[in-house]
Amino acid sequence: MDYQHQTIMDLRKQLDDGTCTSEELFQTALDLAKKYQESDNSFVTITPEFKQKKSQSLLNGIPYGLKDNFSTANILTTASSNILKDYIPPYDATVYKKLKQSGAVLVGKTTLDELAMGGTGTTAHTGVVRNPWDEQRLIGGSSAGSAACVARGIVPFAIGSDTGDSIRKPAAFGGIVGFKPTYGRISRYGLFAFASSLDHVGTLTRCVEDAAIVTDVLKGKDPLDMTSLENEDLNYYEHLHDDIKGRKLFYFKETCDLENYSAEDEEVIAVLTKFHELLDRLRKEGFEIEGISFGKDLLNAIYPSYMTISCAEATSNNANLTGIQFGPRGEGSSIEEIMFDARTKGFSELIKRRFILGSYILQKENQERLFLNAGRVRRLIVDRMNKLFETYDGLIMPASGGIAPKFGERSDELSERYLLLENHLALGNFGGFPSITLPMGFLHGMPLGINLTGRIKEDGVVLTMAQKIEDVAGYRGIVAGDQNV
Ligand code: GLN
Numbered sequence: 001m002d003y004q005h006q007t008i009m010d011l012r013k014q015l016d017d018g019t020c021t022s023e024e025l026f027q028t029a030l031d032l033a034k035k036y037q038e039s040d041n042s043f044v045t046i047t048p049e050f051k052q053k054k055s056q057s058l059l060n061g062i063p064y065g066l067k068d069n070f071s072t073a074n075i076l077t078t079a080s081s082n083i084l085k086d087y088i089p090p091y092d093a094t095v096y097k098k099l100k101q102s103g104a105v106l107v108g109k110t111t112l113d114e115l116a117m118g119g120t121g122t123t124a125h126t127g128v129v130r131n132p133w134d135e136q137r138l139i140g141g142s143s144a145g146s147a148a149c150v151a152r153g154i155v156p157f158a159i160g161s162d163t164g165d166s167i168r169k170p171a172a173f174g175g176i177v178g179f180k181p182t183y184g185r186i187s188r189y190g191l192f193a194f195a196s197s198l199d200h201v202g203t204l205t206r207c208v209e210d211a212a213i214v215t216d217v218l219k220g221k222d223p224l225d226m227t228s229l230e231n232e233d234l235n236y237y238e239h240l241h242d243d244i245k246g247r248k249l250f251y252f253k254e255t256c257d258l259e260n261y262s263a264e265d266e267e268v269i270a271v272l273t274k275f276h277e278l279l280d281r282l283r284k285e286g287f288e289i290e291g292i293s294f295g296k297d298l299l300n301a302i303y304p305s306y307m308t309i310s311c312a313e314a315t316s317n318n319a320n321l322t323g324i325q326f327g328p329r330g331e332g333s334s335i336e337e338i339m340f341d342a343r344t345k346g347f348s349e350l351i352k353r354r355f356i357l358g359s360y361i362l363q364k365e366n367q368e369r370l371f372l373n374a375g376r377v378r379r380l381i382v383d384r385m386n387k388l389f390e391t392y393d394g395l396i397m398p399a400s401g402g403i404a405p406k407f408g409e410r411s412d413e414l415s416e417r418y419l420l421l422e423n424h425l426a427l428g429n430f431g432g433f434p435s436i437t438l439p440m441g442f443l444h445g446m447p448l449g450i451n452l453t454g455r456i457k458e459d460g461v462v463l464t465m466a467q468k469i470e471d472v473a474g475y476r477g478i479v480a481g482d483q484n485v
Helices: 008-016 022-040 094-101 144-151 168-174 208-218 266-284 296-320 335-346 349-362 364-391 416-430 459-473
Strands: 043-046 063-067 105-110 134-138 157-162 177-180 200-205 248-252 288-292 394-398 435-443 446-454
Touching: 008 022, 008 208, 022 043, 022 063, 022 105, 022 144, 043 144, 063 094, 063 144, 094 105, 094 208, 105 144, 144 157, 144 168, 144 200, 157 177, 157 208, 168 177, 168 200, 168 416, 168 435, 168 446, 177 208, 177 459, 200 208, 208 435, 208 459, 248 364, 266 288, 266 394, 266 435, 266 446, 266 459, 296 349, 296 364, 296 416, 349 364, 364 416, 394 416, 394 459, 416 435, 416 446, 435 459, 446 459
Parallel strands: 063 105, 063 157, 248 288, 248 394
Antiparallel strands: 043 105, 157 200, 177 200, 177 435, 394 446, 435 446
16 A cells, blocks of 8 residues: 555554654655645645654654644744744644654644634645645645645644634545544643634544544643643543444534525535435444434524634734744834734734734623623533533534635635534534544545534544444545545
8 A cells, every 4th residue: 555545553553563664654754745745735844854752652653744833842833824934932832742752753834724713724824725636626724734734645644723613624625534622632732822712632634543543642631731631541542443323413404404405505415415325324333313403593603603702812812923022023113013013014814804803802892792792602502512412422414515615716704605504613612522524425526524523521432433434434544636436
Protein backbone atom coordinates (compact mmCIF):
# COMPACT_ATOMS: atom_id res chain seq x y z
CA MET A 1 0.00 0.00 0.00
CA ASP A 2 1.29 3.48 -0.78
CA TYR A 3 2.16 5.86 2.04
CA GLN A 4 -0.75 8.20 1.36
CA HIS A 5 -3.36 5.55 2.16
CA GLN A 6 -1.81 4.31 5.36
CA THR A 7 -3.42 4.80 8.72
CA ILE A 8 -1.54 5.26 11.98
CA MET A 9 -1.65 1.51 12.73
CA ASP A 10 -0.44 0.62 9.21
CA LEU A 11 2.56 2.89 9.70
CA ARG A 12 3.01 1.67 13.28
CA LYS A 13 3.43 -1.92 12.07
CA GLN A 14 6.01 -0.92 9.49
CA LEU A 15 7.98 1.10 12.00
CA ASP A 16 7.85 -1.72 14.53
CA ASP A 17 8.94 -4.46 12.15
CA GLY A 18 11.68 -2.28 10.69
CA THR A 19 10.23 -2.00 7.15
CA CYS A 20 10.76 1.75 7.43
CA THR A 21 12.16 4.34 9.82
CA SER A 22 10.55 7.44 11.22
CA GLU A 23 13.09 9.57 9.29
CA GLU A 24 11.92 7.96 6.05
CA LEU A 25 8.26 8.53 6.88
CA PHE A 26 8.99 12.14 7.72
CA GLN A 27 10.88 12.62 4.46
CA THR A 28 7.98 11.16 2.47
CA ALA A 29 5.50 13.42 4.27
CA LEU A 30 7.74 16.43 3.75
CA ASP A 31 8.10 15.75 0.03
CA LEU A 32 4.33 15.43 -0.33
CA ALA A 33 3.76 18.59 1.71
CA LYS A 34 6.02 20.51 -0.67
CA LYS A 35 4.62 18.86 -3.77
CA TYR A 36 1.02 19.82 -2.98
CA GLN A 37 1.64 23.16 -1.32
CA GLU A 38 1.06 25.15 -4.49
CA SER A 39 -2.22 23.44 -5.36
CA ASP A 40 -3.69 22.88 -1.87
CA ASN A 41 -2.00 25.51 0.33
CA SER A 42 -2.44 23.30 3.41
CA PHE A 43 0.47 24.81 5.32
CA VAL A 44 1.46 28.22 6.61
CA THR A 45 4.82 26.78 7.62
CA ILE A 46 6.41 23.50 6.61
CA THR A 47 8.87 22.39 9.31
CA PRO A 48 11.70 20.74 7.39
CA GLU A 49 13.82 19.66 10.32
CA PHE A 50 13.36 16.09 11.56
CA LYS A 51 12.86 16.23 15.31
CA GLN A 52 11.79 13.24 17.29
CA LYS A 53 11.80 12.10 20.85
CA LYS A 54 11.45 8.31 21.09
CA SER A 55 8.62 6.89 23.19
CA GLN A 56 6.43 3.81 23.63
CA SER A 57 3.33 5.61 22.31
CA LEU A 58 1.43 4.36 19.26
CA LEU A 59 2.22 7.77 17.75
CA ASN A 60 5.97 7.30 18.02
CA GLY A 61 7.47 8.24 14.63
CA ILE A 62 4.14 9.21 13.00
CA PRO A 63 4.09 12.46 10.99
CA TYR A 64 1.31 14.99 11.61
CA GLY A 65 0.07 18.53 10.95
CA LEU A 66 -0.85 21.10 13.62
CA LYS A 67 -3.27 23.96 13.04
CA ASP A 68 -1.47 27.27 13.09
CA ASN A 69 -3.46 28.57 16.06
CA PHE A 70 -1.59 26.29 18.50
CA SER A 71 1.39 27.87 20.14
CA THR A 72 4.73 26.25 19.23
CA ALA A 73 7.87 27.64 20.86
CA ASN A 74 10.37 28.97 18.32
CA ILE A 75 8.10 28.10 15.37
CA LEU A 76 6.12 30.79 13.58
CA THR A 77 2.47 30.75 14.73
CA THR A 78 0.25 33.14 12.81
CA ALA A 79 -3.37 31.98 13.26
CA SER A 80 -3.41 32.79 9.52
CA SER A 81 -3.71 36.48 10.31
CA ASN A 82 -1.64 39.46 9.19
CA ILE A 83 -1.77 40.72 12.74
CA LEU A 84 0.44 37.79 13.82
CA LYS A 85 2.31 37.22 10.59
CA ASP A 86 5.74 37.31 12.25
CA TYR A 87 4.81 36.01 15.71
CA ILE A 88 7.12 33.36 17.17
CA PRO A 89 5.74 32.21 20.51
CA PRO A 90 7.95 31.53 23.51
CA TYR A 91 5.93 28.54 24.79
CA ASP A 92 4.28 25.29 23.68
CA ALA A 93 0.57 24.47 23.71
CA THR A 94 -0.12 21.40 25.86
CA VAL A 95 -1.30 19.50 22.78
CA TYR A 96 2.00 20.13 21.02
CA LYS A 97 3.96 19.21 24.13
CA LYS A 98 2.07 15.92 24.45
CA LEU A 99 2.59 15.10 20.79
CA LYS A 100 6.30 15.78 21.12
CA GLN A 101 6.46 13.54 24.17
CA SER A 102 4.65 10.78 22.28
CA GLY A 103 7.30 10.90 19.55
CA ALA A 104 4.96 12.13 16.81
CA VAL A 105 6.79 14.20 14.18
CA LEU A 106 5.56 17.66 13.13
CA VAL A 107 5.48 18.22 9.37
CA GLY A 108 3.92 21.66 9.37
CA LYS A 109 1.59 24.26 10.82
CA THR A 110 -1.65 24.20 8.87
CA THR A 111 -3.63 27.02 7.30
CA LEU A 112 -6.89 28.16 8.88
CA ASP A 113 -9.55 30.76 8.38
CA GLU A 114 -8.11 33.85 9.99
CA LEU A 115 -8.16 33.48 13.80
CA ALA A 116 -10.33 30.35 13.31
CA MET A 117 -13.39 32.45 12.45
CA GLY A 118 -15.41 31.45 9.43
CA GLY A 119 -16.08 28.22 7.67
CA THR A 120 -14.69 28.43 4.15
CA GLY A 121 -10.90 28.13 4.35
CA THR A 122 -10.66 31.24 2.18
CA THR A 123 -9.60 33.97 4.62
CA ALA A 124 -6.04 33.04 5.59
CA HIS A 125 -3.42 35.77 5.09
CA THR A 126 -1.50 33.30 2.91
CA GLY A 127 -4.41 32.59 0.55
CA VAL A 128 -7.22 30.09 0.07
CA VAL A 129 -7.02 26.37 0.84
CA ARG A 130 -8.20 24.25 -2.08
CA ASN A 131 -10.05 20.96 -1.76
CA PRO A 132 -7.77 18.06 -2.83
CA TRP A 133 -10.81 16.30 -4.35
CA ASP A 134 -11.42 19.25 -6.69
CA GLU A 135 -9.27 22.36 -6.86
CA GLN A 136 -12.26 24.46 -7.96
CA ARG A 137 -13.86 23.84 -4.61
CA LEU A 138 -13.17 24.95 -1.08
CA ILE A 139 -12.63 22.41 1.69
CA GLY A 140 -14.34 24.45 4.36
CA GLY A 141 -12.90 25.73 7.58
CA SER A 142 -11.70 26.85 9.77
CA SER A 143 -9.37 23.82 10.12
CA ALA A 144 -8.95 23.89 6.35
CA GLY A 145 -5.28 22.99 6.03
CA SER A 146 -5.55 20.26 8.66
CA ALA A 147 -8.39 18.68 6.68
CA ALA A 148 -6.68 19.12 3.31
CA CYS A 149 -3.33 17.61 4.34
CA VAL A 150 -5.09 14.53 5.74
CA ALA A 151 -7.45 14.20 2.76
CA ARG A 152 -4.42 14.45 0.46
CA GLY A 153 -2.58 11.73 2.37
CA ILE A 154 0.36 13.94 3.38
CA VAL A 155 -0.07 12.93 7.02
CA PRO A 156 -2.36 10.34 8.66
CA PHE A 157 -3.55 12.84 11.24
CA ALA A 158 -3.73 16.55 11.98
CA ILE A 159 -4.93 18.60 14.93
CA GLY A 160 -7.71 21.15 14.62
CA SER A 161 -9.88 23.37 16.76
CA ASP A 162 -13.67 23.54 16.66
CA THR A 163 -15.80 26.40 18.01
CA GLY A 164 -18.93 25.88 15.89
CA ASP A 165 -18.07 23.22 13.30
CA SER A 166 -14.46 23.91 12.34
CA ILE A 167 -13.21 20.34 12.49
CA ARG A 168 -16.38 18.54 11.50
CA LYS A 169 -17.33 20.58 8.44
CA PRO A 170 -13.99 20.47 6.60
CA ALA A 171 -13.80 16.76 7.48
CA ALA A 172 -17.12 16.27 5.67
CA PHE A 173 -16.00 18.22 2.60
CA GLY A 174 -12.67 16.37 2.57
CA GLY A 175 -14.01 12.81 2.92
CA ILE A 176 -12.24 12.24 6.25
CA VAL A 177 -13.02 11.82 9.94
CA GLY A 178 -13.24 14.88 12.19
CA PHE A 179 -13.67 14.33 15.92
CA LYS A 180 -14.34 16.95 18.55
CA PRO A 181 -14.37 15.27 21.97
CA THR A 182 -16.19 16.54 25.05
CA TYR A 183 -15.42 20.11 26.13
CA GLY A 184 -12.32 19.96 28.31
CA ARG A 185 -11.34 16.43 27.31
CA ILE A 186 -8.26 17.87 25.61
CA SER A 187 -6.45 20.85 27.12
CA ARG A 188 -6.86 24.20 25.37
CA TYR A 189 -3.72 25.66 26.91
CA GLY A 190 -1.80 27.33 24.12
CA LEU A 191 -4.70 27.30 21.65
CA PHE A 192 -5.39 30.91 20.65
CA ALA A 193 -8.77 31.56 22.18
CA PHE A 194 -11.64 32.35 19.82
CA ALA A 195 -14.76 31.85 21.99
CA SER A 196 -13.65 30.18 25.20
CA SER A 197 -16.99 28.70 26.20
CA LEU A 198 -17.25 26.98 22.80
CA ASP A 199 -13.62 26.21 21.85
CA HIS A 200 -12.58 22.56 21.57
CA VAL A 201 -9.45 20.76 20.41
CA GLY A 202 -9.89 17.71 18.19
CA THR A 203 -8.53 15.48 15.46
CA LEU A 204 -8.67 15.04 11.69
CA THR A 205 -7.86 11.51 10.52
CA ARG A 206 -8.78 9.05 7.78
CA CYS A 207 -10.46 6.53 10.07
CA VAL A 208 -12.25 6.37 13.41
CA GLU A 209 -9.53 4.16 14.86
CA ASP A 210 -6.93 6.90 14.35
CA ALA A 211 -9.24 9.48 15.98
CA ALA A 212 -9.39 7.21 19.05
CA ILE A 213 -5.62 6.65 19.09
CA VAL A 214 -4.78 10.36 18.91
CA THR A 215 -7.46 11.33 21.44
CA ASP A 216 -6.15 8.71 23.86
CA VAL A 217 -2.76 10.44 23.70
CA LEU A 218 -4.11 13.99 24.04
CA LYS A 219 -6.88 13.62 26.63
CA GLY A 220 -6.48 14.36 30.29
CA LYS A 221 -6.38 16.94 33.03
CA ASP A 222 -3.99 19.82 32.51
CA PRO A 223 -3.19 22.11 35.46
CA LEU A 224 -2.71 24.89 32.89
CA ASP A 225 -6.33 24.66 31.67
CA MET A 226 -8.82 24.87 34.51
CA THR A 227 -11.65 23.69 32.25
CA SER A 228 -9.86 20.43 31.38
CA LEU A 229 -11.51 17.24 32.61
CA GLU A 230 -10.08 14.62 34.93
CA ASN A 231 -8.79 11.73 32.91
CA GLU A 232 -11.00 8.70 32.70
CA ASP A 233 -9.50 5.25 32.71
CA LEU A 234 -11.24 4.20 29.53
CA ASN A 235 -8.96 3.63 26.56
CA TYR A 236 -11.04 4.59 23.52
CA TYR A 237 -8.98 2.57 21.07
CA GLU A 238 -9.47 -0.67 22.99
CA HIS A 239 -13.25 -0.23 23.13
CA LEU A 240 -13.91 0.63 19.50
CA HIS A 241 -15.47 -2.74 18.72
CA ASP A 242 -17.78 -2.96 21.73
CA ASP A 243 -21.32 -4.03 20.94
CA ILE A 244 -23.67 -1.28 19.78
CA LYS A 245 -26.84 -3.42 19.62
CA GLY A 246 -29.79 -1.48 20.95
CA ARG A 247 -28.04 1.90 20.84
CA LYS A 248 -30.67 4.52 20.08
CA LEU A 249 -30.15 7.44 17.74
CA PHE A 250 -32.39 10.32 16.67
CA TYR A 251 -32.40 12.82 13.84
CA PHE A 252 -34.28 16.07 13.33
CA LYS A 253 -37.41 15.58 11.27
CA GLU A 254 -37.55 19.29 10.44
CA THR A 255 -34.31 19.16 8.45
CA CYS A 256 -34.08 15.49 7.44
CA ASP A 257 -37.56 14.54 6.25
CA LEU A 258 -37.66 14.57 2.47
CA GLU A 259 -41.22 15.89 2.35
CA ASN A 260 -39.97 19.22 3.76
CA TYR A 261 -38.15 19.93 0.50
CA SER A 262 -39.31 20.70 -3.01
CA ALA A 263 -37.97 19.38 -6.30
CA GLU A 264 -35.63 22.35 -6.81
CA ASP A 265 -33.66 21.40 -3.69
CA GLU A 266 -32.01 18.72 -5.81
CA GLU A 267 -28.71 18.51 -3.96
CA VAL A 268 -30.28 18.43 -0.51
CA ILE A 269 -32.63 15.67 -1.63
CA ALA A 270 -29.70 13.65 -2.98
CA VAL A 271 -27.84 14.08 0.33
CA LEU A 272 -30.88 13.12 2.39
CA THR A 273 -31.61 10.11 0.21
CA LYS A 274 -28.12 8.79 0.87
CA PHE A 275 -28.51 9.61 4.55
CA HIS A 276 -31.74 7.64 4.89
CA GLU A 277 -30.31 4.72 2.93
CA LEU A 278 -27.41 4.55 5.36
CA LEU A 279 -29.77 4.78 8.35
CA ASP A 280 -31.64 1.73 7.02
CA ARG A 281 -28.40 -0.21 6.82
CA LEU A 282 -27.46 0.89 10.34
CA ARG A 283 -30.83 -0.32 11.63
CA LYS A 284 -30.05 -3.75 10.24
CA GLU A 285 -26.82 -3.74 12.26
CA GLY A 286 -28.65 -3.15 15.52
CA PHE A 287 -29.08 0.63 15.87
CA GLU A 288 -32.54 1.92 16.69
CA ILE A 289 -33.05 5.20 14.83
CA GLU A 290 -36.01 7.58 14.98
CA GLY A 291 -36.88 11.02 13.66
CA ILE A 292 -37.93 13.50 16.33
CA SER A 293 -39.21 17.03 16.16
CA PHE A 294 -36.71 19.34 17.88
CA GLY A 295 -38.73 22.49 17.36
CA LYS A 296 -38.22 24.89 14.51
CA ASP A 297 -37.86 27.89 16.82
CA LEU A 298 -35.00 26.26 18.67
CA LEU A 299 -33.35 25.14 15.44
CA ASN A 300 -33.59 28.65 14.02
CA ALA A 301 -32.13 30.07 17.22
CA ILE A 302 -28.89 28.08 17.06
CA TYR A 303 -27.07 30.24 14.53
CA PRO A 304 -27.98 33.70 15.86
CA SER A 305 -27.19 32.68 19.43
CA TYR A 306 -23.93 31.10 18.25
CA MET A 307 -22.96 34.32 16.48
CA THR A 308 -23.95 36.50 19.44
CA ILE A 309 -21.96 34.47 21.96
CA SER A 310 -18.96 33.73 19.75
CA CYS A 311 -18.54 37.29 18.42
CA ALA A 312 -18.72 38.72 21.94
CA GLU A 313 -16.22 36.23 23.35
CA ALA A 314 -13.94 36.65 20.33
CA THR A 315 -13.91 40.43 20.65
CA SER A 316 -12.89 40.19 24.26
CA ASN A 317 -10.33 37.38 23.75
CA ASN A 318 -8.65 39.13 20.85
CA ALA A 319 -8.39 42.52 22.53
CA ASN A 320 -4.74 41.65 23.21
CA LEU A 321 -3.93 41.85 19.48
CA THR A 322 -2.91 45.48 19.72
CA GLY A 323 0.14 45.62 17.50
CA ILE A 324 2.20 46.23 20.62
CA GLN A 325 2.84 42.92 22.41
CA PHE A 326 2.56 40.53 19.44
CA GLY A 327 3.02 40.61 15.71
CA PRO A 328 3.99 43.54 13.49
CA ARG A 329 4.00 46.84 15.34
CA GLY A 330 1.49 49.45 14.25
CA GLU A 331 2.57 52.98 13.36
CA GLY A 332 1.55 56.09 15.26
CA SER A 333 2.54 58.48 18.00
CA SER A 334 0.11 57.34 20.70
CA ILE A 335 -1.05 53.94 21.93
CA GLU A 336 -4.46 54.55 20.32
CA GLU A 337 -2.89 55.38 16.96
CA ILE A 338 -0.60 52.32 17.08
CA MET A 339 -3.51 50.02 17.90
CA PHE A 340 -5.76 51.64 15.30
CA ASP A 341 -3.12 51.21 12.61
CA ALA A 342 -2.21 47.61 13.54
CA ARG A 343 -5.80 46.44 13.76
CA THR A 344 -6.87 48.27 10.60
CA LYS A 345 -4.07 46.65 8.60
CA GLY A 346 -3.99 43.38 10.49
CA PHE A 347 -7.54 42.06 10.18
CA SER A 348 -9.60 41.09 7.16
CA GLU A 349 -13.18 42.25 6.59
CA LEU A 350 -14.76 39.20 8.19
CA ILE A 351 -12.83 39.69 11.42
CA LYS A 352 -13.63 43.38 11.57
CA ARG A 353 -17.31 42.65 11.02
CA ARG A 354 -17.30 40.16 13.89
CA PHE A 355 -15.45 42.50 16.24
CA ILE A 356 -17.92 45.28 15.49
CA LEU A 357 -20.78 42.91 16.27
CA GLY A 358 -18.99 41.70 19.39
CA SER A 359 -18.33 45.23 20.65
CA TYR A 360 -21.96 46.14 20.11
CA ILE A 361 -23.15 43.02 21.94
CA LEU A 362 -20.82 43.75 24.86
CA GLN A 363 -21.82 47.41 25.27
CA LYS A 364 -23.21 47.88 28.74
CA GLU A 365 -26.73 48.68 27.50
CA ASN A 366 -26.79 45.61 25.24
CA GLN A 367 -25.26 42.98 27.46
CA GLU A 368 -28.48 41.86 29.10
CA ARG A 369 -30.60 42.05 25.96
CA LEU A 370 -28.08 40.38 23.63
CA PHE A 371 -25.24 38.54 25.35
CA LEU A 372 -27.07 37.20 28.39
CA ASN A 373 -30.20 36.39 26.41
CA ALA A 374 -28.16 34.45 23.87
CA GLY A 375 -26.75 32.48 26.79
CA ARG A 376 -30.29 31.75 27.98
CA VAL A 377 -31.29 30.55 24.53
CA ARG A 378 -28.19 28.35 24.50
CA ARG A 379 -29.31 26.87 27.81
CA LEU A 380 -32.81 26.10 26.42
CA ILE A 381 -31.24 24.36 23.42
CA VAL A 382 -28.83 22.33 25.55
CA ASP A 383 -31.64 21.39 27.95
CA ARG A 384 -33.66 20.09 25.01
CA MET A 385 -30.67 18.02 23.84
CA ASN A 386 -30.09 16.65 27.33
CA LYS A 387 -33.75 15.69 27.58
CA LEU A 388 -33.40 13.75 24.33
CA PHE A 389 -30.21 12.14 25.59
CA GLU A 390 -32.27 10.62 28.43
CA THR A 391 -33.81 8.40 25.76
CA TYR A 392 -31.21 8.36 22.99
CA ASP A 393 -27.47 7.72 22.86
CA GLY A 394 -26.82 10.08 19.99
CA LEU A 395 -27.99 12.54 17.35
CA ILE A 396 -27.26 11.45 13.78
CA MET A 397 -27.43 14.00 10.95
CA PRO A 398 -25.95 14.73 7.54
CA ALA A 399 -22.87 16.89 8.20
CA SER A 400 -23.88 19.33 5.47
CA GLY A 401 -26.66 19.97 2.99
CA GLY A 402 -24.43 19.39 -0.01
CA ILE A 403 -20.93 18.79 -1.32
CA ALA A 404 -18.09 21.29 -0.88
CA PRO A 405 -19.11 24.49 -2.70
CA LYS A 406 -17.10 26.05 -5.50
CA PHE A 407 -15.12 29.17 -4.63
CA GLY A 408 -17.43 32.16 -4.59
CA GLU A 409 -20.55 30.04 -4.20
CA ARG A 410 -20.61 30.33 -0.46
CA SER A 411 -19.69 33.06 1.96
CA ASP A 412 -20.17 33.36 5.67
CA GLU A 413 -23.26 35.43 5.32
CA LEU A 414 -26.52 34.44 6.94
CA SER A 415 -28.98 32.60 4.76
CA GLU A 416 -32.06 30.57 5.49
CA ARG A 417 -30.53 27.51 3.87
CA TYR A 418 -27.35 27.71 5.95
CA LEU A 419 -29.49 28.21 9.02
CA LEU A 420 -31.52 25.12 8.50
CA LEU A 421 -29.08 22.61 7.17
CA GLU A 422 -25.76 22.99 8.87
CA ASN A 423 -26.15 24.79 12.14
CA HIS A 424 -26.82 21.61 14.10
CA LEU A 425 -23.05 21.07 14.27
CA ALA A 426 -22.82 23.96 16.75
CA LEU A 427 -25.00 21.98 19.18
CA GLY A 428 -21.88 19.97 19.99
CA ASN A 429 -20.18 23.20 21.07
CA PHE A 430 -23.19 24.62 22.93
CA GLY A 431 -23.40 21.58 25.18
CA GLY A 432 -19.76 20.47 24.98
CA PHE A 433 -20.99 17.16 23.54
CA PRO A 434 -18.56 14.81 21.78
CA SER A 435 -19.25 14.94 18.05
CA ILE A 436 -17.74 13.21 15.04
CA THR A 437 -18.08 13.49 11.27
CA LEU A 438 -17.16 10.67 8.91
CA PRO A 439 -17.68 9.94 5.20
CA MET A 440 -21.08 8.55 4.17
CA GLY A 441 -20.88 8.57 0.38
CA PHE A 442 -20.27 10.60 -2.75
CA LEU A 443 -22.20 12.99 -4.92
CA HIS A 444 -20.82 14.29 -8.23
CA GLY A 445 -17.47 12.72 -7.31
CA MET A 446 -17.25 14.70 -4.07
CA PRO A 447 -17.42 13.26 -0.55
CA LEU A 448 -20.33 13.75 1.84
CA GLY A 449 -20.20 13.44 5.62
CA ILE A 450 -22.46 12.12 8.34
CA ASN A 451 -22.32 13.50 11.87
CA LEU A 452 -22.90 11.83 15.21
CA THR A 453 -23.17 13.74 18.49
CA GLY A 454 -23.40 11.99 21.85
CA ARG A 455 -23.82 12.61 25.56
CA ILE A 456 -21.31 14.71 27.41
CA LYS A 457 -18.27 12.73 28.56
CA GLU A 458 -19.34 9.68 26.54
CA ASP A 459 -16.53 10.07 24.03
CA GLY A 460 -15.90 6.33 24.13
CA VAL A 461 -19.52 5.52 23.24
CA VAL A 462 -19.49 8.03 20.38
CA LEU A 463 -16.28 6.54 18.96
CA THR A 464 -17.64 2.99 19.27
CA MET A 465 -20.85 3.93 17.46
CA ALA A 466 -18.83 5.82 14.83
CA GLN A 467 -16.65 2.76 14.30
CA LYS A 468 -19.78 0.77 13.48
CA ILE A 469 -21.04 3.48 11.14
CA GLU A 470 -17.66 3.48 9.38
CA ASP A 471 -17.80 -0.32 9.01
CA VAL A 472 -21.28 -0.10 7.51
CA ALA A 473 -20.71 2.96 5.30
CA GLY A 474 -17.45 1.50 4.00
CA TYR A 475 -15.28 4.57 3.33
CA ARG A 476 -12.46 3.91 5.75
CA GLY A 477 -9.12 5.41 4.80
CA ILE A 478 -10.01 7.08 1.50
CA VAL A 479 -7.68 9.68 0.01
CA ALA A 480 -8.47 12.45 -2.51
CA GLY A 481 -8.53 11.07 -6.01
CA ASP A 482 -9.60 7.55 -5.09
CA GLN A 483 -11.73 6.09 -7.88
CA ASN A 484 -14.84 3.95 -7.65
CA VAL A 485 -15.73 5.01 -4.17
N1 GLN B 1 -17.95 28.42 10.99
C1 GLN B 1 -18.10 28.84 12.34
C2 GLN B 1 -17.78 30.33 12.43
O1 GLN B 1 -17.83 30.95 11.45
C3 GLN B 1 -17.26 28.03 13.26
C4 GLN B 1 -15.81 28.35 13.29
C5 GLN B 1 -15.07 27.44 14.23
O2 GLN B 1 -15.57 26.40 14.66
N2 GLN B 1 -13.86 27.83 14.60
O3 GLN B 1 -17.50 30.89 13.45
